[in-house]
Amino acid sequence: MENHVTATQNAEPKPGRSGASSAADTTSTAGAAALPRTGSSGRLGNRIFAGLSTGSGVLILVILAAVAAFLLYRAWPALTAGADTFAEVDFMSGRGLWAWVAPLVFGTVLSSVLALVVAVPLSIGIALFISHYAPRRLAQLLGYVIDLLAAIPSVIFGLWGIQWLMPLVSPVFTWLSTRLGFIPLFAGYQAPARNIMTAGLVLAVMILPIITATIREVFLQTPRLHEEASLALGATRWEMIRQAVLPFGRSGIISAAMLGLGRALGETMAVLMVLSPGYAINLFLLQPGQHQSIAANIASHLPEAGSTGVDALIASGLILFAVTFGVNLIARWVINRRAEFSGAN
Amino acid sequence: MSKRIDISDLNVYYGDFLAVEGVHMSIEPRSVTALIGPSGCGKSTFLRTLNRMHEVIPGARVTGKAVMDGQDLYAPDIDPVEVRRQVGMVFQRPNPFPTMSIADNVLAGVKLNNRRISKAAADELVERSLTGANLWNEVKDRLEKPGSSLSGGQQQRLCIARAIAVQPQVLLMDEPCSALDPISTLAIEELVHELKNDYTIVIVTHNMQQAARVSDRTGFFNIEGTGKPGRLIEMDDTTTMFSSPAQQATEDYISGRFG
Numbered sequence: 001m002e003n004h005v006t007a008t009q010n011a012e013p014k015p016g017r018s019g020a021s022s023a024a025d026t027t028s029t030a031g032a033a034a035l036p037r038t039g040s041s042g043r044l045g046n047r048i049f050a051g052l053s054t055g056s057g058v059l060i061l062v063i064l065a066a067v068a069a070f071l072l073y074r075a076w077p078a079l080t081a082g083a084d085t086f087a088e089v090d091f092m093s094g095r096g097l098w099a100w101v102a103p104l105v106f107g108t109v110l111s112s113v114l115a116l117v118v119a120v121p122l123s124i125g126i127a128l129f130i131s132h133y134a135p136r137r138l139a140q141l142l143g144y145v146i147d148l149l150a151a152i153p154s155v156i157f158g159l160w161g162i163q164w165l166m167p168l169v170s171p172v173f174t175w176l177s178t179r180l181g182f183i184p185l186f187a188g189y190q191a192p193a194r195n196i197m198t199a200g201l202v203l204a205v206m207i208l209p210i211i212t213a214t215i216r217e218v219f220l221q222t223p224r225l226h227e228e229a230s231l232a233l234g235a236t237r238w239e240m241i242r243q244a245v246l247p248f249g250r251s252g253i254i255s256a257a258m259l260g261l262g263r264a265l266g267e268t269m270a271v272l273m274v275l276s277p278g279y280a281i282n283l284f285l286l287q288p289g290q291h292q293s294i295a296a297n298i299a300s301h302l303p304e305a306g307s308t309g310v311d312a313l314i315a316s317g318l319i320l321f322a323v324t325f326g327v328n329l330i331a332r333w334v335i336n337r338r339a340e341f342s343g344a345n
Numbered sequence: 346m347s348k349r350i351d352i353s354d355l356n357v358y359y360g361d362f363l364a365v366e367g368v369h370m371s372i373e374p375r376s377v378t379a380l381i382g383p384s385g386c387g388k389s390t391f392l393r394t395l396n397r398m399h400e401v402i403p404g405a406r407v408t409g410k411a412v413m414d415g416q417d418l419y420a421p422d423i424d425p426v427e428v429r430r431q432v433g434m435v436f437q438r439p440n441p442f443p444t445m446s447i448a449d450n451v452l453a454g455v456k457l458n459n460r461r462i463s464k465a466a467a468d469e470l471v472e473r474s475l476t477g478a479n480l481w482n483e484v485k486d487r488l489e490k491p492g493s494s495l496s497g498g499q500q501q502r503l504c505i506a507r508a509i510a511v512q513p514q515v516l517l518m519d520e521p522c523s524a525l526d527p528i529s530t531l532a533i534e535e536l537v538h539e540l541k542n543d544y545t546i547v548i549v550t551h552n553m554q555q556a557a558r559v560s561d562r563t564g565f566f567n568i569e570g571t572g573k574p575g576r577l578i579e580m581d582d583t584t585t586m587f588s589s590p591a592q593q594a595t596e597d598y599i600s601g602r603f604g
Contacts (some may be wrong), residue, residue: 225438228398228401229436230442233457234426234430234456235426243453248444
């Protein structure tokens, strides 16, 4: 049954395609009759399409440049201002711009890294299960569920984090803090779990779908030839995955992680709702009131900010932009470093 | 280190579809057995059953017996992974691992199962396997380069080196030259000739001159029509098969009258 459905779906575009090809045939025969003829409908369509796609390409660059220019322009007063300028800004509590932004950058990166540490291994596991272990029907179902997860708004994740996740992880955190409290990471847990760890966990669930979906696609593209080469050498399924699938998907896994990291760095709502903010630079993952992310900070202070405050907040936005940009550059560099062995050639 | 394989009454199914029917065949150790026949006659499918690689294809299954030196390859307590360690395979298109260097490609099979191997032993094995595959002189100065940097013919010899590095009993070759140019093909054929001193070799080929050149025995597979199962029509010494085959179908195929 299923095959029938896909067959008809595949067949659908056919009439259009054959129509196009027959049109191409007529123009080509016309072209054969009079070779130097220009400006035929085929040429025109070609030009329109080339213009459209070039235009879209240029547009994305223009938008990126416009965002960067806006941020830079609006942030400039704050970036160049002296430390005393910000004395009047309530939420900066008397600190200069850099002293105020540094903990925010730290909190942003920390929550995102926590999210990645949890989400990437889990995503690889799910993607492997879907692509290489699960029976086909289950794999399809799981794929849909994962994609659905991506469609949930972040406010819902925030609510879910507060209502469901926090009570659930609280006993775990208590246990960690009492038993392993001598490790600074786990010291001094206080309920409720409005700490950076919970925020990281919520972020992990939020970025799970995009990472999983990307990695799954990469794994599915592993050449059958390489999988068979491995199996024919006497590899077990897991050895085949380590030998053929994972190395082939390596750059894809990194790209997927960066996509997720990009989303985690900029995520506002869930962090805002879950995390009890603070402006410290430390690794007390289980203590509330220690960290805050740039995006959540902007969202919480923008309504009450005066003009100097807005400048400072936009400057922090510019820094977030730069951090995200830097992360992507590093990822590119990591991928290109071993491009020779990527299997792309 | 080469074993004989006796196949009796072997059927291969894809789901409910009978793809290959009733094969009886003996494969002699230290010899080259060629399997020829038109496309779709099931010779590659049959070849895959000899190291249970058919199990990789969803729905494929086998009935009948394939016995390697007294050991039934399909016995329920036999792990296909073990079968594949003893029966190596070279594929139609060269498939070195692109993410590995030339040396690592050779060692790929040896490093499976968490086996540890010392640096010196590894170097020695790489050299021995690449020499065995007539590739050592061409690549000895660039063992750390990716395997995909080699030409198609070199890649295929690298795959042969990778297969013989684990010292299998039998080597299966599924149209190993079909993606190669004539010079590379000649290199592989010469290699097959040398390898038969140590291994049992089964080679599937579309090229009848190749079968005549490299093999000691030849089996002819044929199919009556689409939807019908492939069968082993005739099997004999290669010289007999190509001079005076017993079956009319064999003679028609060999003389180019069809297929």
